[in-house]
Amino acid sequence: MSVVSFCVTLRAPVQPVQAALPPALQRPQKHKAKKSARGKPAPPASSPSPLLPVGVRAPAAHDRTRPPPDGRVVALTTAESYNTPELLKSLQALGLLDGAVNVLGEAILLPRWSPASSTFFDASEAGEAAGTGAGSEVGQVFIFESGTIVLWGLSMTAAETFLRKVIRGGAAGTGAFVEEGRYPEPETEVLEYWVGQRPTGMSGDSIHLATEPSTPLDSPPADSTAPPSKDLLERLAFSAGMARVTKLGVYEEQFDAFAEGVAGIPKLLESGSESPVKKTDIIKRVGTLHSFRQKLNLEDENLLDEPEFLWEDADLHGHYTAVCEALEFESRLTTLNDRVDYAFSLQTTLMELLNAKTSHRLEWIIILLIAFEISLVLYREGLPFVDRPEPAH
16 A cells, blocks of 8 residues: 655655843744734733634634635644654554655645544544534645645644644554654644635735645546646645744744743843853853754755745745745744844853953963962072172181
8 A cells, every 4th residue: 555646756854031032032023923813803801811822823803795714724843854654654554545645745645634533533532523523524634744734624623633643643553653853832823715716826814726626636547647736736835835934933932942041141241240151051052053053044954945846837936935925934034043143142252251261260370370480480599689698618
């Protein structure tokens, strides 16, 4: 049993207190508002504001003249990368490998996935799923080797079920684990989409599809190398953009934790402390910053390079960049790089202070050694300007 493939091979996997931080280390408030509360109506003064999970934005209030969305796109970045062989084992053990599609080596697609099967719900979960409606959902799932899943037409409950049972299910008891470098909390982004109202593209932060995507492979064709349909590639482009944005969100959260750890250093310097941090700590932090910079700009799955399938199709490239623009990807990436630069500058300043302190200590040691040597000479030879008594004959 094997994945029906449009391409021969998959690419190898790759690998808070805001006010207390220095201004250059703070995440811009505009971005936080965009991710957590943009478009959310203000609650009454008497009722507390409900809190959203980190990384999930409240959906904008719909125009009354506009029909409700046809569905949502949920992107979850859960790990540094997915182990493709273990992923295939997990899909096979769960009976999901038949009909799965390797789309241009960019992602594995499950064209019709539903959490309704008893494979995914045990007896205690079945009633809860029926109550929430998750069991009756059917949607598409793109699995990116960079550690992200993107689900179309499925709820957050179904997305959590897929993550728990398929990605983290241990291949139905086989002991296989898909995630490599699992993150403590998944980074999440949610967009809404409409079908048939206008040509495919973005409108604000909403996705519009010209037609309902057809099922890529109800039965495997004789020629498994046949190119994927245009509507499938459009969904892949939107999904790749969301996967890129959520990966950036993970790095932002990681840098926030790093920035919180160094937030008190400027105050210590301001108070006149010459060496508020040990040299080994500075070296560790410089290594962490280089790791950030490498993930952002240098690794195989970095955030600067765009997927290859976009290079020859301007429309697909436009859909990809439109998602990134709607979620402020470029400005957020620039801001994160600037914050890393500032953090480098802070660590450089600390290292220079330690080096200066070491130099002063060496200077005093040299001065003391010279004074000691002079003292020995004077002890042996005496002071040159003092008349010595004539030796007795």
